[in-house]
Structures are given as C-alpha cells and as structure tokens.
Amino acid sequence: LSYLDNFHEFKYTETMSALLKQALHGDVRALSRLISSIESRSANSFKLMPAIYDARKGANYIGITGPPGAGKSTIVDFLIKLMRKEGKKVGVVAIDPSSPFSGGAVLGDRIRMQDHATDPFVFIRSLGSRGSHGGLSRATRDIVYCLDAAGFDWIIIETVGVGQTELDIMELAETTVVILVPEAGDTIQTMKAGLTEIADIFVVNKADRPGADQMSLWLSSMIEMGKTNSKWKTPVILTKGLEGDGMMQLYKKIKEHAKFVAFDKDRRKRRDEIRAIEFIQMCQDTLAQKLNDSIAKNKRITKIIKEVASGKENPYRMIPKVLKYI
Ligand SMILES: Nc1nc2c(ncn2[C@@H]2O[C@H](COP(=O)(O)OP(=O)(O)OP(=O)(O)O)[C@@H](O)[C@H]2O)c(=O)[nH]1
Numbered sequence: 001l002s003y004l005d006n007f008h009e010f011k012y013t014e015t016m017s018a019l020l021k022q023a024l025h026g027d028v029r030a031l032s033r034l035i036s037s038i039e040s041r042s043a044n045s046f047k048l049m050p051a052i053y054d055a056r057k058g059a060n061y062i063g064i065t066g067p068p069g070a071g072k073s074t075i076v077d078f079l080i081k082l083m084r085k086e087g088k089k090v091g092v093v094a095i096d097p098s099s100p101f102s103g104g105a106v107l108g109d110r111i112r113m114q115d116h117a118t119d120p121f122v123f124i125r126s127l128g129s130r131g132s133h134g135g136l137s138r139a140t141r142d143i144v145y146c147l148d149a150a151g152f153d154w155i156i157i158e159t160v161g162v163g164q165t166e167l168d169i170m171e172l173a174e175t176t177v178v179i180l181v182p183e184a185g186d187t188i189q190t191m192k193a194g195l196t197e198i199a200d201i202f203v204v205n206k207a208d209r210p211g212a213d214q215m216s217l218w219l220s221s222m223i224e225m226g227k228t229n230s231k232w233k234t235p236v237i238l239t240k241g242l243e244g245d246g247m248m249q250l251y252k253k254i255k256e257h258a259k260f261v262a263f264d265k266d267r268r269k270r271r272d273e274i275r276a277i278e279f280i281q282m283c284q285d286t287l288a289q290k291l292n293d294s295i296a297k298n299k300r301i302t303k304i305i306k307e308v309a310s311g312k313e314n315p316y317r318m319i320p321k322v323l324k325y326i
C-alpha cells in the first residue's frame with residue numbers, strides 16, 4: 001500500500017488547480033466544469049479532492065427523498081426561495097439513478113430551474129446513472145464537498161425512492177426529509193422500518209388530496225412505535241406543493257434539525273462512524289483504481305491474466321502475485 005503514503009504528493013495539472021481556484025471564488029462555469037470532472041470520476045479531479053475537502057466551509061447538507069412524483073422538486077424549489085430570502089446560497093444535487101442523463105439534460109422536468117437560472121447564488125446539478133451505483137453515491141459525496149467548498153450555505157440532495165444507492169447517498173445528509181403523498185400506502189409497506197429510521201422530518205405533500213390526515217396519523221403512529229431514545233421528535237408536516245402551504249413550517253423544522261445535529265452527542269457519534277466507513281471506501285476506491293491502471297499498463301499482470309484465462313495458472317495463487325505488481 002506504499003502508494004497511499006504518497007497520496008498527498010499527487011501533482012495535478014495547472015489547468016485543474018486554476019479551475020478549482022476559480023470555482024472557489026464563485027465562478028459558476030468553472031464550478032460546473034469541475035463538477036463534471038468529478039462526476040466522470042476523472043483522475044485529475046481525484047487529485048483535487050484533498051484540497052476541496054480542506055476548503056469546505058461547513059454547509060448544511062439536507063437530503064430530500066420520496067417516491068417518484070411526490071413533489072420533491074416542487075418543495076425543493078420553495079425551499080430555495082425561502083433560503084434565498086435569507087440571503088443564503090443554495091446548491092442542489094438532484095439524483096435519479098434510473099436516468100441515463102446527467103448535467104443539464106433532464107433538469108427541465110426535474111427542477112423548475114428557470115426561476116433560478118440567473119441567480120448566481122443558486123447552483124443546481126442533475127446526476128444520472130453514469131457508472132455503477134456505488135460510483136454514483138461516491139460522485140455525489142465528492143460533488144457535495146465541492147459545493148461546500150464553493151461556499152454554498154445549504155446543500156440539498158434530492159433522490160428518488162429509497163434503494164441502496166439512495167440510502168448510501170442519504171448517509172451524507174445531516175437532515176433527511178422523506179416526502180410522501182396521501183396515496184403512498186404501498187410505498188410505506190415496502191419501505192417500512194427503514195423509513196422511520198432515515199426520516200428526520202416527514203412531509204405528506206399533496207395535502208389537497210383526500211387521505212392526507214389519515215396518512216399523517218399513520219406516520220405519527222409509526223414514529224411512535226419505532227421510537228428510539230433520540231431527543232429529536234420526528235415531525236410530520238402537511239404541505240400543498242402547488243400553493244406553498246406548509247413550506248415555511250418545513251423550512252423552520254429543517255433549520256431546527258440542523259441545529260440539533262450540531263450538538264447532539266449520538267448524532268456526532270454516528271457522523272464519526274460514517275466518516276470511518278467513507279474513509280475505508282475511499283481507500284478501496286483508490287486501490288481498485290490503482291489495480292485497473294496496472295491491469296491496463298503492467299505487462300507482467302497482463303501475462304498472468306492470460307495464463308489464468310487459458311487455465312494454465314491457478315487464479316487463487318495468482319492473486320498475491322498481481323497485488324505485488326500494482
Ligand atoms: N395536487 C398536487 N399536485 C402537486 C403538489 N405538489 C406537486 N404537485 C405536482 O406533482 C407533480 C410532480 O411534482 P415534482 O415536484 O416534479 O415531483 P418529484 O417528486 O420531484 O418527481 P420526480 O423527481 O420525477 O420523482 C407535478 O406535476 C407537480 O405540479 C400538491 O401539493 N398537490
């Protein structure tokens with residue numbers, strides 16, 4: 001693992017470091033390019049991550065999740081407005097693992113970007129399924145750190161559903177808002193226990209439709225049943241995304257929770273655990289990267305692979321050999 005010792009000594013190209021400098025000074029186009037580079041998991045962007053991590057300014061990370069069409073983007077849009085009213089800078093990463101698109105391609109329908117398109121203090125980015133799911137959650141993490149470094153006060157991470165990728169991504173968020181709709185009974189059945197575990201705040205959106213109160217009661221009883229000894233009482237907020245009802249209340253709760261996590265001992269312990277897991281993942285990623293580079297370049301490894309392929313060599317015996325060469 002000797003190469004890990006030299007990790008901090010990575011030299012990166014002039015252009016990339018210039019790009020980072022511009023991005024950190026509020027150049028939106030530079031930030032956008034930098035994020036594209038991170039999203040594609042480029043070697044150059046990896047080299048910038050140590051500096052990006054150091055440059056983080058302590059933004060609040062908010063996760064927003066829920067079934068397709070629940071009104072996540074509508075609510076994010078309201079939150080952006082409320083945050084901007086207080087002069088806060090807002091970064092949004094909208095993730096859709098089922099979508100092959102990224103960048104600006106699907107933003108039109110996922111986020112009502114037009115309202116904020118000219119606001120330099122709102123940065124919205126959509127991420128698709130490029131790469132493996134593990135890759136997506138890692139890219140998201142690095143992008144969130146990048147937005148933090150660029151000085152956004154609030155960073156909102158919007159994901160669809162609650163699959164493993166989403167759960168990984170939600171680990172990043174200090175405050176997780178789960179948005180449901182009155183008719184989401186099935187969703188709850190499939191998510192069950194996990195749902196109350198990840199939600200710091202529940203929203204029942206589309207409260208203009210029948211069944212909202214019932215759903216709200218249902219959630220409250222689920223929260224009651226799954227009660228832990230956390231000092232945080234998970235609220236259930238009814239909202240109407242089209243009129244904006246309940247948005248102020250939601251924003252207030254988000255702020256309250258952001259304060260709560262900063263001081264809660266259990267939360268900080270969990271944070272430390274997540275950081276440890278993340279770090280191990282980063283080492284694994286770096287090792288895998290290194291191995292792939294070696295497979296592409298190192299002739300001795302190519303030879304071993306051929307011998308294993310033809311059945312001449314025992315794959316189990318060849319593992320340590322290959323690892324010695326990376
Ligand atoms: N009736 C009603 N419709 C709403 C409400 N909030 C949002 N909608 C509508 O629901 C649809 C989906 O809203 P989005 O905000 O795009 O939902 P989303 O959860 O971001 O959707 P995906 O990102 O595609 O999963 C839109 O047509 C909204 O106008 C609400 O409170 N009541």
Ligand SMILES: [Mg+2]
Binds near residue numbers: 109110158
């Ligand atoms: Mg959306």
